[in-house]
Amino acid sequence: MDRSEAESTLNKVSFDSQLQEGYQGIRLIMRAILRGKNVPIHDISKITGIPVPAVSAARRELEKRKFLVRSGGATLTDAGLDMLSLIGICDQEVPRFKAPYEVPDVMLDQIAKFDELGEGRPDPDYSLDQSHAISTTCFRRAMYFHENDAIEGRDIAILGDDDLTSLAIMIYSQEYGLNIKSLNIFDIDQRILNFIESISKKFDVEINLYEIDLIQELQDSYKGRYDVIISDPPYTVEGLTRFAAIGAQMAKEYVGAIAFLSYPNLGPVGNSVFFRNISEIGFSPKELIPGFNEYIGAQMHAGISNIGRFFISGENIDVAEMYSGGIYTRHRGDWD
């Protein structure tokens, strides 16, 4: 077998497993197994950013062709190793980047306080796609929000808060003397609102709790009122788009807002559609961080998701005016 036969074999594998990521996805999966040796399916999903059911289908096809065997996790056979070698992938040791966005140890006390106060929180309601982020993730978020000017003096809206991100924000802000203007929690689940209300009394912060079904039309009193929109929506393209659209309506009209959206590893099509949708409603992407959020459970998504930071402009976007000049800077009179 030569390289191009190996490529078409792997292409066929991706086709038979209906993998949207195609040949590229099969390479990523096999590379993850090569490096990790005996690798559980959830770890493959985490490393490759490919959803668990898709990894599972690909693994079945690779197994059928005897490129891998399962013994606990997945391991490549000699035939599998040969395939990788034919397409040019070997098992070299190279220097790696350090994991970004690590929560520093100095915050462990805050995390302990979070765990203590969070005891007795309601169990996740899986029918609403709830699943709890781990405590460290909540503080990673609080730090990241503050790094991006989203806490001090802010009217903050959290759309769905089964993760208790609000609690982490309160502990973090108290610790460093950050002054929140108001913390506004919107949730369909009264249990969560009640729980947050009970713990919020320990903090000196204006907190407002609203029971709301975000599938319904947003009432006018919530529109145009918030500087910061935080959400970890239901993990479908429709759910993500819907929550983002509500967030855009909640953004202060003249000043705009900063939005933080958590979202899963969608297939390439879903991911493209999601980004097209939200750019149409005025979300301007500033940073996307893979694997930022970690969850307890959340099987389908391998217990991780990504976070995006967006600027929502208060002004309308006039697309036409963007297409008048040449492509090089020298063709234009102005920077924007």
Place this chain on the structure above:
Amino acid sequence: MDRSEAESTLNKVSFDSQLQEGYQGIRLIMRAILRGKNVPIHDISKITGIPVPAVSAARRELEKRKFLVRSGGATLTDAGLDMLSLIGICDQEVPRFKAPYEVPDVMLDQIAKFDELGEGRPDPDYSLDQSHAISTTCFRRAMYFHENDAIEGRDIAILGDDDLTSLAIMIYSQEYGLNIKSLNIFDIDQRILNFIESISKKFDVEINLYEIDLIQELQDSYKGRYDVIISDPPYTVEGLTRFAAIGAQMAKEYVGAIAFLSYPNLGPVGNSVFFRNISEIGFSPKELIPGFNEYIGAQMHAGISNIGRFFISGENIDVAEMYSGGIYTRHRGDWD
């Protein structure tokens, strides 16, 4: 003066300086000055992600109202500090995340080799928006490409290579025994192609050099041929979109491709339009890293730019099929 008067004053400042980032942008600029004390305009731009000319206009308006003075860099006056305090911003010390994507010291020898081999390279042609990335940036890219399976066994296309990213890839791959399938450099500037040709002889890699004006229609022989598309295009929305579109045409048809696009801190409108444009041509965003690239000079963009990693699907995106179900996962029969 109370909080809401302070907010409308700063909002007015943003309006008078025609700052697209509005009130949010003024806050970011003032916060950067608060933290850094005497801060040069380019540093403010780097920290805030707001383009230099926009920061400059905002600084003029803040100076006019006596919220800041200039003495080398910008410094807040007592009146400026009062404004920040009114909107809730104080100068607290909080733990910070470590800088992500640092190139490890173990690669310093490779960087030295790059600097040595790169001596005598052609000077930047500013009329083509050329400006050289610093050597460390080129190796940060090489590491990042390999981490994302974009080097081994790959047909790599680089669209414009005045940065000599190809040289960093060659040194890095030689060091770790990574086997590139082919390295293909497309540039309008024959000086750059000649220089790369002269140094490439020191490496055992298939390298192809093409003089090409990417504003012209792409000839068929370049279409559908590459796994990896790398570009640091001219920094206008039109230029970025054009280079991305060419990249999409170059991507292998059935297997798709991985694209790495560098892009500047655009205003919110330009940024939205850029992302809308590229999602329409099939770019699915996987990661966006602010400030990834650093340049020598490049005044307008404060010497930095961002990088985005994208998956270009080989298949057509059928948007209609994405909108059939409910928003929660339980409403759907399947993961995609």
